[in-house]
């Protein structure tokens with residue numbers, strides 16, 4: 001496929017389906033190579049569609065065995081089979097049934113879309129368009145049907161048979177070694193939410209009673225022998241179910257809720273109705289094989305998929321352009337859940353780091369697109385940080401703008417009004433316009449316009465008049481297909497910080513919404529505050545109230561004051577990050593030299609020293625975030641053009657080393673004070689202590705490699721959990737030499753039979769910022785732990801390498817051609833994983849000319865390959881445009 005050849009699907013071309021499918025009866029006989037799928041569809045013309053239209057069913061890589069209409073075999077002329085589907089030329093213009101039998105080969109399905117095998121189990125992934133790889137269907141989210149599914153398999157091979165909804169029958173197939181289970185899902189659903197699982201699986205379970213009093217059987221299924229690692233996922237499930245009842249008033253609506261972990265999975269997890277299927281990385285946890293970060297992501301993703309039951313399943317999307325309707329909203333919901341379970345400011349800081357690293361960089365490059373794209377060639381390429389993370393930011397802003405009460409009423413209205421429908425962003429926003437009485441038409445631009453706005457701010461104090469005037473302006477740089485940008489609605493949460501804390505905000509300006517929020521909804525505006533008794537320092541965009549860049553003319557001295565005194569924790573963290581970022585941008589772009597940078601390092605170290613001494617113990621998780629400087633990739637993005645990765649890396653390293661040295665004694669004392677007391681517990685407070693201890697270890701290791709190596713080795717030997725062992729390994733990777741190689745080898749021995757842990761080991765090595773890394777990665781591809789067939793392995797080793805700023809962007813271009821070659825090889829088996837990996841090139845245009853040219857030719861090499869998948873062809877085409 002050439003990308004030019006794939007049809008462009010446009011939002012404006014949406015038309016309702018000509019046909020509806022009210023009921024689906026599936027009878028699936030599972031077999032490793034020849035799975036037979038008999039599907040009985042109850043069809044009728046859609047009153048909202050076009051009368052007399054043929055029935056065009058989607059299909060992909062299917063073998064058709066036979067097709068009957070109202071039970072009668074169709075003659076050869078009555079239908080056609082194409083590579084894209086099955087067409088019934090002149091269907092009756094009334095309700096009728098269609099019986100279609102197809103044969104699929106799950107063992108040959110390396111794309112991991114549709115029905116496939118993972119570690120001897122059968123499983124499915126149907127979002128966005130995998131159901132058509134199981135049977136012919138109207139594979140679009142606005143066609144919703146009631147499913148009854150009979151699964152049959154050899155008893156020994158698949159003692160567990162699961163599908164959506166409630167189990168209504170089970171039994172043996174008389175006279176054979178096979179058995180069956182029948183599942184019925186009373187809730188009409190689109191095909192992308194269909195799922196089945198069959199295999200020999202262990203499980204843990206728990207009974208749950210909803211707030212409304214309904215009993216639900218919860219279970220988490222895992223590979224045999226791994227039930228001991230499923231407890232945290234189950235515990236997280238119970239907690240998020242309670243939370244959704246309490247905070248959003250949402251109860252679960254079936255008798256069963258199953259989660260299944262599989263080891264081959266293209267993405268994180270999938271919210272199939274009543275049967276969530278997960279990448280096992282986001283289910284399995286025990287202290288020896290999962291880090292604190294893993295515990296937190298499991299909790300978040302279990303919640304995310306569970307929350308989809310209302311935001312995604314009960315209310316689904318009319319078409320795939322509305323993907324953010326379910327994803328942005330559900331990310332918002334899972335972020336809120338994690339904030340309530342853990343520390344809200346720390347969660348916010350972590351989310352903003354991710355947003356900037358992934359979404360801001362997407363927005364700044366050739367793959368930028370609006371939260372609701374207008375057109376696509378391959379929808380699977382739009383499961384992006386923009387749709388997910390920026391989509392969540394838009395909901396967060398909405399809540400700030402209309403207030404928590406109107407937001408709650410709007411959500412209630414949405415659940416009531418749109419339940420059971422396939423909805424649009426317009427319908428969603430209408431609920432909040434109604435609940436708040438506000439006109440949200442301007443706000444809706446967030447869904448249409450791509451790009452990260454920059455807010456420019458400056459302030460003036462008038463001592464005589466006792467006023468403070470803030471001038472705010474916004475602009476958004478052009479993105480592909482959108483050269484001209486219009487102003488968006490930016491809620492700017494702020495405070496004016498005086499010597500004794502926040503000053504009261506008095507202003508007559510109608511841009512001031514109260515509650516400390518200015519609404520910047522035009523190119524520029526000024527707000528004058530009165531009765532300001534002393535010159536304040538403005539603290540803007542508190543809590544990161546809008547997904548924007550802020551250019552604020554504050555000196556480092558004022559920022560450091562905010563760092564120590566701001567009442568907003570996020571902005572305290574941000575203030576220090578801003579000082580460090582400015583120093584690294586100056587040096588990393590060549591505008592200032594190392595001597596200057598060392599001066600800045602001493603200023604930062606002094607501020608940190610005071611902070612660590614006085615405040616670290618009170619909130620170690622927050623202190624860990626403070627200690628972690630912006631990453632080199634953040635600095636590259638800030639510089640934005642003619643980027644030289646080596647110079648940025650060198651600056652980053654010098655700054656970290658100088659701070660590490662200056663704080664050596666303080667960090668050592670701190671580490672002792674934080675020494676582990678009881679046995680490992682994954683809770684936020686214990687995790688926060690480990691995070692701070694391990695941030696400190698990293699800084700010590702950069703500052704003084706000898707001491708760092710000694711501490712890391714001690715920690716590795718003495719640790720009782722993976723978090724501390726992995727942190728020791730990570731610290732050692734910063735220190736070249738025999739000791740490092742020895743620790744790397746010991747780690748691999750210890751975890752030889754733990755693929756998910758070895759993924760972290762692969763990634764830690766792929767991230768080493770040294771010229772030898774490319775050869776190391778090539779060598780690791782031959783390690784038994786690695787396989788190109790498993791998405792987690794590829795993301796860890798090759799994805800890790802592609803995230804290595806200096807080595808992926810080697811001056812000789814070898815990093816680019818290595819990754820490009822792998823993209824091409826992988827495209828033959830798994831296009832989705834291949835196209836994700838190709839997305840690593842998204843920032844190529846901001847590089848200095850030499851690297852830019854090399855990256856471009858690697859992209860062109862991919863783009864010129866014959867027979868590319870639509871997934872990879874689309875990314876290559878857009879990246880080069």
Ligand code: ARG
Nearest residue numbers: 127128267269270271380383
């Ligand atoms: N809906 C899933 C989630 O909650 C993502 C599934 C995406 N899969 C895909 N092949 N595009 O995040």
Ligand code: ZN
Nearest residue numbers: 304308327330
């Ligand atoms: Zn989701």
